[in-house]
Amino acid sequence: MKLKYSNKKTAILVLMAAIVLGPIACKESFLEVPVTGELQ
Amino acid sequence: MKKLYRSLSLSLAMMLMLASVALAQERVVTGTITDESGTGMPGVNVLVKGSSLGTATDVDGKFRIAVPNDGAILVVTFVGYSTSEVAVGAKSVVDVQLEPDVTTFQEIVVTGYTTENRREVTGAVSTIRPAELVAVPSGNVEQQLQGRVPGVTVITNGQPGTTSVVRIRGFGAFGGNDPLIIIDGLPVGASDFLSPDDIESTTVLKDAASASIYGARAANGVIVYTTKRGKKSDGKLKINYDGVLGVTVPGKVDNILNPQETADWTWQAIRNTATQLGQTPEFKSDQYGNGTTPVLPDYLKVGDASGVTGTLDLAAERVKYNTDPSKGPVYLVIPSNKAGTNWWDEITRPARLHRHNLSFSGGGDRSAFYVSLGIYDQDGILTHQNFKRYTFRINSEHNVLKNLRIGQNVQFTYLSRKGIIGGSGGRGAANEESDVLSAFRMPSIIPVYDAFGGYAGTIAKGFNNPRNPVAARDRASDNGSYSILGFGNIYMELDLLKHLTWRTSFGGGFSNNYFNSYNPPSYENSENNSSFTYSEGAGSFATWTFTNTAQYKNKFGAHSIDALVGVEALNTGTGRSVNGSGLNPFLFDINYISVTNTQPGGRVTGSTYSKGVNFYSTFGQLKYNYNEKYMLTGVIRRDGASRFASRNRFGVFPAVSAAWRVSEEEFLKGVNFISDLKIRGGWGQMGNSNNVDPNNQYSLWNASLGLAAYDITGSNSGVQPGLYRSRIGNPNAKWETSTTTNIGFDASLLDGKVDIAFDVWRKNTRDLLYGSETAALVGPLATDPSINIAKMRNAGVDIEITTRGDVGSSGVNYEVKATGSFLKNEIVSLVPGVEYFDGGNTRNGNVIRNQVGQAISSYFGYKVVGLYQSDADVAASPTQEGAAPGRFKYADINGRDAEGNLTGQGDGKINADDRTYLGDPVPDFSGGINIKLKYHNFELETFLGLFLGFENYNFSKWFTDFYPSFTGAAIGTNVKDSWTFERGGNTVPIFENVSNFSTNTQSNSYYIEKGNYARLTNLQLAYNLPSDMLSRYGVTRARIYLQATNLFTISNYSGLDPGVGGQADTTLGLDFGNPPVTRGFNIGVNLGL
Structure with a gap:
């Protein structure tokens, strides 16, 4: 399927939104790194 | 603008060509004008000096001009390039290579996440030209920053590929002071894998105004490298080869008695x-x-x-x-x-070195690429020492759509290190068991080998216990560490609107490393290894960084705005490692040995697992300038890191800076000698968390049979490993914060002939993380928590002066660049009630004290005021244990009053209260001067580094100058000047078999020596082959050079090298006979096709 220009634009915007907002959405768990090698 | 210049030059060319027709009967000269890369330059004006004759070059850079006689001088001019004058003489072909006329303050600098014109920079930023980084071959590019960048301190040693202690604007903390290194936008832990030939730009961000865009990791300064890339306008393939062959010589050292x-x-x-x-x-x-x-x-x-x-x-x-x-x-x-x-x-031995770099670059309308292959292979002056680095880099960028670009920077590297001494990549070579110090502990009467070819050594009685260092190095000849690394990123840039660009970049690196170590038994020493120990290990780690930025850049009349917002997430390194060791393999053949082939009972294995630290950050930067006259920059970054507990996980780091181009003001318009003058000022905060374990936030437990054993089943017939408290957590720990203020100016004088950059700065670090000491009953085996308590202050002045021009009409062109920085460091406070902590453990105890009011890593001990000359002198002096003629006489500088408080006055007794500060290892002044002279096709370049106002603790003297330190071991030539009953003396103490408070058991100023030195790091004579000769073979550039590195060092320091130091920030300057930086001779070639 050949994407129309407007579809390309939309795809790029969705991709941007996912890339930028994705890390924001998961930042709390992202900053909880488990302890390794010892017991907490 | 470029078009305007082009059309102007073409019009001028046409007029000049018409004029030249009239003189067609004169002699005709042809030639080619090329740029710095050897490419022909179209539209360049070529005039005959003092006449109206002239022409312009064609699309290939070729010209043809009639000249009146042999005395004619051609004047070659082009916008953006230095004017060149060439005497025609009898030549019929005159080729000229133009040099870009880039003054220091017109260059484009790569700063945090963006590039900007130097004219608009408001922070404290230094750059280094790529040529300076490759001027002296080195296995680790960071060594080349020494003396070349004001405000940067580099303490290194002479091992190939060694890592150095690099500090930007002082020492902010008691550890973890390494600057953040960014390569093509990605943070890395070390720069040793980078080939200096691949580097396009190096920028050092020194103050908060420039660096706090990197927020929580910027407090130690930031070094930003970018690698080379092809140019889309190049049109044709460019091939470059740079090669160096050389030898490093160990030099003569003769300070041991025969x-x-x-x-x-x-x-x-x-x-x-x-x-x-x-x-x-x-x-x-x-x-x-x-x-x-x-x-x-x-x-x-x-x-x-x-x-x-x-x-x-x-x-x-x-x-x-x-x-x-x-x-x-x-x-x-x-x-x-x-x-x-x-x-x-x-x-030691003369050590060979060869470096080769072959690169291909080019580009068309839509794509550009740069590919390079690099080999760096250097032996160390110590036997069996070698560093190898093989690199392959491919960078490319493609215009996928009119407003969409994608690209990648990728490098694969193989690193091999053999025979390097000291941990931390060779940085920890300051060690009293090192092979270097052993060479100065072995008596000269002992041969290397015995009568039948085996090793000789101190197994012969009467020489104490030094080890045969030749044997030690031979036995370690197959020990090494090897790494394969991949590093790079892919990125996409999308021009969303005319002035708005979104950029996303994902990158990182992986490393696979392996090491092995053979430690065979010895027989020739008084203390021998009885077992053969073999150990090996491997690990694999990966890091990643994901960055998204949007940049809006626009100009509204005289107002310019450059705004950047970004989001970044990264992981500092996730990976695992395994290691094992074993004893006494059945055969000692190294090809046979593995851990599996060692004795079953002696095998020990281990493994580690690390998830690294995660960062999540948002940041923004707003730059405004009015007509390039008034400039204002604001930066803010909010960083979150898994290193801290949730309550203190996030830190906010702001910075503001401003600049005023005074030279644009009316009142300075008439001052002709000022071409450009910009006054800058900035304030900001930066963070540091390198000096804290990610587990610091947790109280942890671990199992151990040795540390906590009990029979959990109650059977009373055996023990089981129990749990013990391994760490006391501090969930309140947070970022160390450095607040910097910086005031400076950039000036360009005398039509760009002189450039000056000057900065005065101060950096106050608070909330320094310091390992507190807890009461033993809390958990005697537990690691104490780091708490935010201490404060440190650094202040200094950075100066950089560049001057360039011609020496009259001699044809000699020069450029002189001098850099200098003054640094003062002071510990402001530690834990309440704690005034100091000690470090630098030696056989005389701790010789370094980090105390409030003193510089970090200051030497501590008794001040020697002379030697006792007689019994009467002893009797007339303050009471001192062990005092006798010829021994150290210490200064009586302190005492205690009735309440036990120190008085600051001598009390007639020499005791621990009389110890004082004897110096510190951080140079008060570091600088250098780089001189380049050019005469026709010849170039002469030198670099002299200068380091003043610091001391070294030459502890190797303890081994060689005192008979009882190791009775029977080597004796230093210093003792020839020692005090004797016959002739007295007042510097080197009596050589006697007595070890006490007044001889060799105390830290004192006898070991402290001024480290001041000047070193001619580079002396290079180069010849550029004439381009008319080269063009016949399709060669655009050919340059050959001869080079001497570290040709001489001027210093009064008696140790091997005044510039070598220790491993950690709190034990710098301790010299145990560290591997010195020595003289080298190289021949090199640069070729361009």
Whole structure:
């Protein structure tokens, strides 16, 4: 399927939104790194 | 603008060509004008000086012009390039290569996440040209920052590929002061994998205004590298080859007594000792006999006998000869080396070096690429030492759509290190068990090998316990560490609107590393390894960084705005490692040995697992300038890191800076000598968390049979590992914060002939993380938590002056760049109630004290005011334990009052209260001067580094200048100047067999020496082959050069190298005979096609 220009634009915007907002959405768990090698 | 210049030049060319028709009968000269890369330059004006004759070059850069006579001078001019004047003489072909006319303040600098014109920079930023980084071959590019960047301190050693202590604007913390290194936008832990030939730009961000865009990791400054890339306008393939062949020589070191002197001074020690006690000397030695005159033996050891004089039946001895303890008692025959062994010569060698870099670059309308292959192979001056780096880099960028670009920077690297001493990549070579110090502990009478080819050593009685360093290095010759690394990123840039660009980049690196270490048994020393230990290990780690930024850049009349917002997430390294060791493999053949082939009972294995630290950050930067006259920049970054508990996880780091281009003001318009003057000022905050373990936030437990054993089943028939508290957590720990203020100016004077950058700065660090000490009952085995408590202050001045021009009409062109920085460091506070903590453990205890009010890593001990000259002198001096003629006389500088408080006044007694600060290892001034001279096709370049106002703690003197330190071991030539009853003396103490408070058991100023030095790091003479000759072969650039590196060092320091230092920030400057930086000679070639 050949994407129309407007579809390309939309795809790029969705991709941007996912890339930028994705890390924001998961930042709390992202900053909880488990302890390794010892017991907490 | 470029078009305007082009059309102007073409019009001018046409007019000039018309004029030249009239003179067609004159002699015709042709030639090619090329740029710095050797590419032909179209539209360049070529005029005959003092006439109206002239022409312009064609699309290939070629020109043809009639000249009136042989005395004609051609003047070649082009916008953005230096004007060149060439005498025609009898030549019919005149080729000229133009140099870009880039003054320091017109360049484009790569700063955090963006690039900007130097004119608009408001922070404290220094750059280094790529040529300076490759001027001297080095295995680690960071060494080339030494003396070339004001405000950067580099303490390094002479091992190939070694890592150095690099500090930007002082020492903010008690550890973890390494600057953040960014390569193509990605943070990395080290720069040793980077080929200097691949580097396009290097920028050092020094103050908060420039660096706090990197927020929580910027407090130690940031070094931003970008790698080379092709240019889309290049049109044709460019091939470059750069190669260097060279040799590094160890130099002569002769500071150990020869055998006869050693024996004589051994007798002198016995004589002095007896005289001090009023006794008759009793001469006695395992080697030198027992007469009043020492006798050098013919054999140091024959079987069980030591100090043998006479001849031997070597054939009969050979039958008894045995070097294998497993086959019976060791039986060696060690002849004495009466001529003397120079152990430094024995463990060193002239070391070869070769470096090659082959690169291909080019581009069309839509794509550009840069590909390079690099080899760096350098032997160390210590035997069996080698560093290899093979690199392959491919960078490319493609215009996928009109407003969409994608690209990638990728490098694959193989690193090999063999025989490097010291941990932390060679940085920890400052070690009293190092092979270098061993070379100065071995008596010169001992030969390297015994009579039958085995090793000789201190197994012969009377020489104490130094180890044969040649044997140690030979046995470690197959030890090494090896890494394969991949590093790079892919990125996409999308122009969303005319002035708005979104950029996303995902990148990172992986590394696979492996090491092995053979430690065979020895037999030749007084203390030997009885077992063969073999160990090996491997690990694999990966890091990643994901960055998204949007940048809006626009100009509204005189107002310019550059706004950047970004989001970044990264992981500092996730990976695992395994290691194992074992004892006594069945065979000692290295090709046979593996951990599996060692004895089953002696195997030890281990493994680690690390998830690294995650960062999540948002940041923004807003730059405004009015007509390039008034500039304002604001930066803010909010960082979150898994290193801290949730309550203090996030930190916010703001910075503001402003600049005023005074030279644009009316009142300075008439001042002709000022071409450009910009005053800058900035304030901001940056963070640091390197000095804290990610587990610091948690209280942790671990299992151990040795530390916490109990029978959990209650059977009373055995033990099981129990849990013990391994760490006391501090969930309140947070970022160390550095607040910097910076005021400076950039000035360009005399039509760009002189550029000056000047900065005055201060950096106050608060909330320094410091390992507190908790009461033993809380958990005696637990690691104490780091708490935010201490404060540090750094202040300094950075200066950079560049001047360039021509020496009259001699044809000599020069550029002189001088850099200098002054630094003052002070610990402001530690934990309440704690005034200091000690470090630098030696055989004299801790010799370094980090105390409030002093510089970090300051030396601490007694100040020697002289030597006691007589018993009367002892009696008339303050009471001092062990005082006697010829021994150290310490300064009485402190005492205590009735309440026990220090008075600051002498009390007639020398005790621990009289210890004081004896100096510190951080240079007050670091700088350098780079001089480039160009005469026609010849270039001469030198770089002289200058480091002043620091001290080294030369602890190797403890081993060589005091008889009882290691009785019988090597004796230093210093003792020739020692105090004697006959002639006195006041510098080197009496050489006697007494070890006490007044001789060699205390840290004192005898070991402290001024480290001030100047070193000619680079002297290079180059010749550029004429381009008319090269063009026949399609070569655009050919340059050959001869080079001497570290040709001389001017210093009064008596150790091997005044510039070498220790491993950690709190133990810098401790010299145990660290591997020195030595002289090298190279020949190199640069070719361009």
